Amino acid sequence: MVSLCSEFLSAGTDTTATALQWIMAELVKNPSIQSKLHDEIKSKTSDGDDHDEITEDDARNNLPYLKAVILEGLRKHPPMHLLLPHKAAEDVEVGGYLIPKGATVNFMVAEMGRDEKEWEKPTEFIPERFMAGDGDGEGVDVTGSREIRMMPFGAGRRICAALSVAMLHLEYFVANMVKEFEWKEVAGDEVDFAERLEFTTIMAKPLRVRLIKRA
Template identity: 60%
Template sequence: MEHFQHAMFCLLVLMCFGDKLDEDQIKRIKDVQRQMIVNFSKFNILNYWPGVTKILLRNRWKELFFLRKCQEDVFMPLIRARKMAKEERVNKSKEDMKDYEDEYVLSYVDTLLALELPEEKRKLTEEEMVSLCSEFLNAGTDTTSTALQWIMANLVKYPQTQEKLFMEIKGVVQDGEVSIKEEELQKMPYLKAVILEGLRRHPPAHFVLPHAVTEDVILGKYAVPKDATINFMVAEMGWDPKVWEDPMAFKPERFLESGGETFDITGSREIKMMPFGAGRRICPGYGLAMLHLEYFVANLIWKFEWKAVDGDDVDLSEKEEFTVVMKNPLQAQVCPRLK
């Protein structure tokens, strides 16, 4: 799991800041982010009666401000460096620009620097950009790496599924190719089915973020009052025997039985599962998450054969951390495939 998290985090850091940072810089970012995530629930109470908690829980407020200061100390130099690079780019000659464009990666920070708030007629502050970068890294790391671990665990547990996936990849990618390209992923329907089945059977979050009801409403046989806080049981929706045949089994083939029609993960036609939420509040990064999962799973299966450790059956028991993870993390023998 640590390897999956590190790989995903490094990718998101590159996407966020546009530069390949060294290991020390990545470790500093990871440490401040981990501290925020680990202490997240502890600071929730500070949202209620802040005037009172600033007196009764002043040490907890100090801890929150300290962690925030650590985060700003790490993020702000990276944001400022990107801002300076953007200004230098504007002043480059056409010849220099051509060489620069070959190395240039449009980053998330670049889009934040360009953003203007129309109602307030201003740019984002550095503090606002720190918060948005933190959200970008947190939202994409644990959720995607958790989903990746569950998918790989099932491919280890069910070697026939892994072999079927490998044969699909082999039919698309030429022998000797070191890695799979993004455009090749679009030719792999069984790969997409494996990802969808992983998200159905093991959604990283068993609930979406809470929502508030704007008016009194009758939902089925229940009366839901205005301003009530509600949530959706994402995992149970994906395990509903009225919707899914043999719901607790890992069967990617169930997503290939629609006569070639692509499964609607957004829930715009109907909602059978919603690992990313649905409607206007759907996770804005769901497309990116699907791409990352397809890319990592395809390349891990293309390059290596994954086997259970001798005498050790893969345990799919769960436990809840920031996401719902494997109670006993995946242990596997990884053997390079002979090309």
């Protein structure tokens, strides 16, 4: 019971918190992307009233560039680089390799999202790749129902049950934090994208930023 509770809390919080920190780090390092995202938030939520925060409906239906930023963050920085291991139920050949019955199989999630055969400039943070008509990520389905080019939530019958909630949380938090503040690097303490493996793959050097309240 203790193990199940620990897994539930860690899987439900650490993964989202880790992904959020990586995404915000990319926005700090790429101010033009942050500015473009803020412009979208400002234009799509200016309804003539005092719009204090981005709502769930805004995040789900109104902000395509925000969704592209989240997907690009999950492609480049999936919180879990390895999924839970699987076991082959029978001998099977995949890509010319024999996977024997009983073999443990791991899916290299990070390598999938950074594969230069599948993604143009995979080491760069380019949310536009997920915008309609703009790039190699158009139409990518993170559930793997059509094809698997990235799988930050797993795929198939054992896909993460909280996929929709996790996406909503990331969109909601990123949108509201960018709406309220401009995120900048701290002089002499630049963003470092080195990784460290804990329960999730975190930033080896935690993100520190200078926040400027937007007018």
